[in-house]
Amino acid sequence: MDILIAGVGGQGIILASRAIGAAALKTGLRVRTAETIGMAQREGSVVSHVRLGATTAGPLIPRGRADILLALEPAEACRYLDYLKPDGRALISTTPVVPVMASLGATPYPLEEILDYLRNNIARCYFLAAPALAGQAGSHRALNMVMLGALTNLDLPFQAETLLAAALKLLLDRVHDVNRRAFQLGKQALEV
């Protein structure tokens, strides 16, 4: 299974990628990830490739081959959409992170157009107001955990509990409660 995680530097994408990798490893799957670290992490466009189960594959997902697109920001979902399989599924946080360049008027941010495009061009597309749920859990920084919780509804090759445990292992003890709540809120928000 190939999962592409897209978002903005600072949203916790690397942690999400590590948690999925660790959970898959715990389940006995082979794991490859490729992460964006360095200059792009400061509010830049960030993408992480997570590949589970393949043994001959490199760390980068080819275009049009990702089974799941996990997007922590709508414009970034759009930017990396061509990695998704034609029948792939996408889980997208609908709250934009408007770049300073857009606040300065130097770049567009047509949110409604972007959301419409995503809705109309993805076979199975799930939207979530993740930052609001993170706030409800107690911290805007737990956005990535809301998304991971929601992701567990998309037939992952491991249990939700395994993913939660793997994620908490990467976090300091004092933020466990907030992040556990965020994960559960995300999980419930997408249950149908």
Add this chain to the structure above:
Amino acid sequence: MPELLMGNEAIARGALEAGIRVATAYPGTPASEIMVTLMRFGPEAGVYTEWSVNEKVAVEIAAGAAYAGARAMASMKQMGLNVAADAIMSLAYIGVKGGLVLVVADDPGPHSSQTEQDTRLFARFAKLPVLDPSCPREAYEMTKYAFDLSETLGLPVIVRPTTRTCHACQDVALGTIPPRPPVPGFEKDPRWVIMPSLSARQHVWLNQQQLRAGEEFANSPFNEVYYNGPAGVITSGLSYYYVTEAGERLGVKLSLLKIGTPYPLPEKLVIDFLKQVERVLIVEEQEPVVEDQVIRLAWRHRLPVEIDGKHNGFLPREGEFNPDIVTGALAKFLAIQPAGTHGRPGIPPLPVRPPLLCAGCPHRGSFYAFKQAARDRKVIFTGDIGCYTLGAAPPLEAMDTCLCMGAGLGLAQGLARVQPDTRLVAFVGDSTFFHAGLPSLVNAVHQQTPIVVVVLDNETTAMTGHQPHPGLATDTHHKKIDISQVGRACGVETILTADPLNLEETLTVANQALAAPGPVLVILSHPCPQVAKPAGRYQVDQIACISCHTCIKELGCPALRPDGNGVQIAATCTGCGLCSQVCPVAAIEEVL
């Protein structure tokens, strides 16, 4: 059970299992986490670790340990190798006793670098063996092997991962970390003193070692051959996986030679392969290092094989590869149609999203104040490598040049010599100041070149992940070198300091600096918000706000966002208060 390791963690682990005694590094993406990992696990295992002041010093320290027969490692990014080049070139002639491994991470893309230079080519230039790992697991195994090879040949060995190995994670089955072996000790011998007569002899030896290394590599498990028909691919490093995946996607059978040892090339292995196939495609990122050697071998052995690769445009010579590029090249090589990728037409316009200074970054105040002070003067701002390079972006646009570590100071001195009517302000970070700025500051004072050197001191090396440097004493084992005392000792007569989040104070200092004669040293100190605890938060009084958006337009802080007509301050605010200081109507106040 295997562990999920990042490539850099795997390299560190390999070094620990190989019994290193000393590990040194200067931070640089994508190599930084090697030392971060060694610092976490090394001390317990009896390994001395340090962030050295620069890469040349790092290599010299590691070499000293290797002279005594201990195993040592220095890690850096590809541009760091340029800084260390002087030591490395001579070290190849002198050789080592204990295993010395240089890990140099390349950054095809480039994702976070000023160049795409290929360390394999440098290894060939320096006449040092180089290993090219294809994945974190192989990086782990190669690191362990590199120490044995270094001792067998008496030469430093380079391990050259690329970004997609350094910052990729993979399941890696680990061995145990053995106790450190005893250190044989340094033996006094003329062989350690490089004189012309010795270099002349050693050059002969060094050239002989190239043949020995090639023979060693002929039996290396890091080179693999599969015969599967007359069309062959030779590939090096990470490209191996792109090739195997492309082969599967296209459903084709190929003969394959995977090269893990690109220099010196295992010649016999390559010649045997070339004899078995009719045509080959050479797939390697960056420079055609393997391709050049294969062409040379084919010609010399009169082998009638067709060789495709970078030289005839089958693959690009710049930029990072990916599965799609390699699939396209392989399809072209085999004259088949790649499976069409479905296009999604009519994508809406997307925002550009370049990286920028964080909310609460003190550099924002430094740049803003100097821009203000420079408004009625002719000023050029020379920049440097670090987070503050992002000060070049709008709206601050406070950086007119950026070349390499420490170069802002030198460029300013050159510009000042030919443009005497212009004030030259060189911005340099605290870590970069020690890395490469210091000799240049000495030069400016000695030559009495009237530049303004501004040290943007955020008390860390922020861009690469908050490593320490000589300007800090994070524990009792380190002594803090005070930057203003260094300036004084260098003979700078005007030294000014300020807190860059206090705009009035910084503006005064900036004006004084621009008006002062001779070289001036300005130190603007405030801790990086990624390390320090937030000071609080600010909010906009929506009634008082006149929607002029001065705060957004002047500062470009990511926590400030237009909201209807007014401005909203996001939860990412760290309470630096700069926006309240630029607001013309005092509408931004601290949240109490």
